[in-house]
């Protein structure tokens with residue numbers, strides 16, 4: 553599969569990219585987001601929410617594991633960082649095969665629960681206002697979605 557790279561030069565540009573991406577998503581789509589602290593994972597998710605016409609403000613889901621937002625399609629925003637072993641599987645399958653789009657921050661913590669058919673996104677800090685955003689689609693649907701972002 554192909555890899556797609558984008559450079560953004562402001563948080564607004566990152567949101568616009570994410571918003572354009574969101575408008576092509578469908579129920580059951582799973583996106584993973586990796587990036588260091590302050591890379592822009594929450595900013596990217598805010599952009600996704602804009603694209604799905606979600607009116608509530610999206611904040612970092614830290615301490616809640618999953619936050620659900622209503623939009624054209626529901627958004628399930630997950631932060632699975634340091635998930636306690638006792639609550640390892642909180643029913644991820646129902647989210648991943650549900651009616652909404654799932655966005656998973658820190659996906660390596662629940663690697664065994666992730667579906668193979670997903671869109672992996674990495675956000676790299678380049679300089680104060682620049683980020684490199686790398687998209688790795690795992691199937692034709694996500695590959696098509698990424699190609700559309702190039703145009």
Ligand SMILES: Nc1ncnc2c1ncn2[C@@H]1O[C@H](COP(=O)(O)OP(=O)(O)OP(=O)(O)O)[C@@H](O)[C@H]1O
Pocket residue numbers: 560561562563564565566587588589590591592593594595596612680681682683
């Ligand atoms: N091109 C850019 N894309 C995204 N964010 C940018 C960009 N340039 C500057 N920023 C700033 O970087 C910060 C990114 O913070 P954000 O909370 O989105 O990161 P995060 O990856 O979610 O971090 P954390 O894991 O700590 O929650 C924001 O203050 C944002 O304004």
